[in-house]
Amino acid sequence: MNKLAQVNRPKLLELLSERLAFERASVKLYDDILGKLRQLSPDSGMDRVAEQLATVRDQEVEHEQWLATQISLFGGDPDALTPRVQLVEIESRGIGEVVSTDPDLSHMFHALLMAELGDHAGWELLLELADFADDPLARQEFGMRLQEEDRHLLFVQELVENLARREVLGQEQPLPELL
Ligand SMILES: [Fe+2]
Ligand SMILES: [Fe+2]
Numbered sequence: 001m002n003k004l005a006q007v008n009r010p011k012l013l014e015l016l017s018e019r020l021a022f023e024r025a026s027v028k029l030y031d032d033i034l035g036k037l038r039q040l041s042p043d044s045g046m047d048r049v050a051e052q053l054a055t056v057r058d059q060e061v062e063h064e065q066w067l068a069t070q071i072s073l074f075g076g077d078p079d080a081l082t083p084r085v086q087l088v089e090i091e092s093r094g095i096g097e098v099v100s101t102d103p104d105l106s107h108m109f110h111a112l113l114m115a116e117l118g119d120h121a122g123w124e125l126l127l128e129l130a131d132f133a134d135d136p137l138a139r140q141e142f143g144m145r146l147q148e149e150d151r152h153l154l155f156v157q158e159l160v161e162n163l164a165r166r167e168v169l170g171q172e173q174p175l176p177e178l179l
Contacts, residue, residue, distance in 0.1 A: 003135035005074055013076040015129075016067055018084035019122050023064040025092035029115055030057035032099045033108060045175060046105075052155065052178040059148045060119075066145070091118075106163045109156065116156045120149040151179050 005012050030053060037050040068078040098111035123146040130138035158176035165171040 001070065001074075001130075001135060001138040001141065004130060004133045004138050007133055009074060013071060013074055014082055014084050015126065016071050016074075017076065017078070017080060017082050018088055019126065020064060020067040020071065020078060021085040021088040022092070022119060022122055023060055023067060025088065025096065026060040026115060026119060027057060027064055029092075029096060029099055029112065030054075030060060032096070033112065036099070036108065048177075049159065049175055055178060056152050056155070059152070063145055063148075066141075106160075106167065109159050109163060113156045113160050116149070116153045120146070120153045123149050154179065 001012070034050055034054060034057065037046050037053070040046050071078045092115070095111045095115050099108050102108065102111075123142055127139060127142040127146050130136075130142050155176055155178045162173050162175055165173055
């Protein structure tokens with residue numbers, strides 16, 4: 001990521017900090033969701049979903065740790081409360097509140113979809129910047145994680161679609177699998 005950092009290190013750090021704040025909020029979100037799913041009865045059919053969401057959660061942890069390491073390597077503070085970090089914290093609050101207070105499972109997955117849409121767009125933005133800066137190493141690191149975000153987004157989108165088909169059309173479908 002050296003090339004990107006050479007262009008504008010403070011702004012790169014600000015963007016990485018923003019992503020880090022988002023990933024931290026995601027890990028907390030997945031922990032809360034997994035806690036809720038564990039309380040469901042075994043015949044809810046959500047066991048397999050929970051197992052796969054736990055895999056996604058572990059990938060979010062890796063994103064979080066990688067970002068914190070990069071920020072430190074470029075001389076930043078992973079715990080700095082920057083304006084973008086504050087922005088993400090405010091935005092994430094509503095999503096977190098749905099998951100922690102709303103008992104409706106379809107609302108929980110709706111909120112999770114909002115989070116994964118943002119997660120995906122965030123990594124996509126970093127990848128675009130790496131492209132524009134012609135930084136192949138940054139491109140590789142961001143691209144790898146964006147591929148994981150592709151799978152997160154697809155899985156949660158399919159979950160939401162599956163629940164909508166049940167609720168709206170009365171069509172029972174097998175629950176999706178994380179690719
Ligand atoms: Fe992520
Ligand atoms: Fe994600």
